[in-house]
Amino acid sequence: MSVIPTIQKALVLPAKYAEYAVRTVPVPRPGPGRLLIKVRAVALNPVDWKIQKNGILYHEFPAIAGSDIAGTVEEVGEGVQGFALGDRVIEQGAFTIPTSGFQQYAVANPAVTAKIPDGLSFEQGATIPVGLITAALGLYTRGLPPGKELDHGSAGLQAPWEEGGRGKYTGKPFFVFGAASSVGQFVVQLARLSGFSPIIATASPHNADFLRSLGVTHVLDRKLSLEQLRAEIAKITKEPLDVIYDAVSLPETQLAAYELLEPGGTLVLVLYSAIPAEKLASEPKKRVVKAYGQANFPQENLAVAAVLYKHLTAWLEEGAIKPNRVEVLPGGLEGIPEGLERLRTDRVSGVKLVARPQETA
Structure with missing residues (x-):
């Protein structure tokens, strides 16, 4: 397993209504009961452009968005069971800087993290959580x-x-x-x-x-x-x-x-x-x-999501749940703003836009 760096690239919202920009930020650490994920793919959602254009959800800045995350487990926090280093997983960010997906490493809640089959790409996996x-x-x-x-x-x-x-x-x-x-x-x-x-x-x-x-x-x-x-x-x-x-x-x-x-x-x-x-x-x-599409909160949502995630790997292996079709954006995190503008102006149909943060220059 590779050494975890102390700094990383992230797509940052510097202030409310500001433009997204790639910056260097610290790599978050998982702490007890959490996982650290190396983000291999992150999918875009309408809420990500609404955060920037409408000034919603985040009240402290700089902020990082992105909720649909797929990657590998790089660190297992104290007390976490059922996951090992190198596991290929999907999970949903929780609108906080450490857990968001528009960065190269993110902290995950294992209760709403699922392993993905080898036949499913990271890009496909990232289309699923939200x-x-x-x-x-x-x-x-x-x-x-x-x-x-x-x-x-x-x-x-x-x-x-x-x-x-x-x-x-x-x-x-x-x-x-x-x-x-x-x-x-x-x-x-x-x-x-x-x-x-x-x-x-x-x-x-x-x-x-x-x-x-x-x-x-x-x-x-x-x-x-x-x-x-x-x-x-x-x-x-x-x-x-x-x-x-x-x-x-x-x-x-x-x-x-x-x-x-x-x-x-x-x-x-x-x-x-x-x-x-x-x-x-x-x-x-x-x-x-x-419907409120957040697995991590409130408690009623987390209770449902945690049970769903226990069945998700088997459903993916069975083919009972299939991912969205994927369009990969070029340039890693740099490609996300243009993708968000396409979402905002209704220029995406039948596919999920996905970026690969590790490809950021």
């Missing part, structure tokens, strides 16, 4: 406070990793808006593990074959109007849509999803609700929740 946990937390988290609309919430389904959970919802239809998005792809795969069928999804037609390979049974053009969607759904199933996951959560998709949802059902969003208040008030039996 998308998968956002999908899972929106579907399966339990014990959340009651309410129609929450900062974070869940459909409260029985998870496929629980006894009797795999295949539990056989014969029940499931609808996903934006199935080709990173989150949408994992929603589809979890819905398949849960047994839902048919799995109906909106997407661009050119992504149809790929989505069928993940478990979608019927792909509907994302440009269809609400009435056209109703007509197509009626051809597919007469069963009520009790769970709809809107993985894009644009105002128009939210409203369409809410209209299609059965009274008593749950609509899961990835952004805050843009459904008019009068519409929500007119159909009070429909529940709207927002």
